[in-house]
Amino acid sequence: MVAVLVLLAGCQSQQIDVRQLVGPSDKVSFSEDVQPILTRSCGGCHIGNRTSGVSLDSYQQVTTSVGAQYGRRIVEPEGGVVPLLDKIGPSPQFGDRMPLGRSPLAPDEIATIQAWLDDGAPDN
C-alpha cells in the first residue's frame, strides 16, 4: 500500500492510469493478508471459538459463518452491507464495533479486508 502511494506521488505529473498500478497483480491474498489480521485481532472470541455464529479460523470458516444477528453469511452483501466489513467500521448495523473491547483495526487493515471482499472473497 505504502509502496503504491509513493509510486503515485512520484508519477503525479505524468498521465498514468491508476488502475494499471493496482491491477490484478496487486490482488489481496486471503492466506497472506486477510487471515493474519483476523488471527491477530479476533482471537479469544472468533478464533478457536464460535461467537454469535462467527468463527474466523480458516477460509472455510470465514466464508461459511452465518452471523446470528445479521442472519446471513458474514461475507454476503445485502443492501450494500457486508457483515464482516460493517462490524469493523465505526457504526455497525448490529451490536458493537469489532474487535470488541479492543482498538479498532488500522485503516490499511480495513482496506485490505474490503479489497478482498470486493474481489469476491477468493480462496487465494
Ligand code: HEC
Ligand atoms: C472479545 C471478544 C471479541 C473479539 C476480540 C471480536 N469479537 Fe466479533 N463478536 C463478539 C461478540 C460478543 C459478538 C456479538 C455481539 C455484538 O455484535 O456486539 C460479535 C459479533 C461479531 C459479528 C457479527 C455476528 C452476528 O451476530 O451477525 C462479526 C461479523 C464479528 N463479530 C467479527 C469480528 C471480527 C472481524 C473481529 C476481529 C477484527 C472480532 N469480531 C473480534 C466478540 C468478539
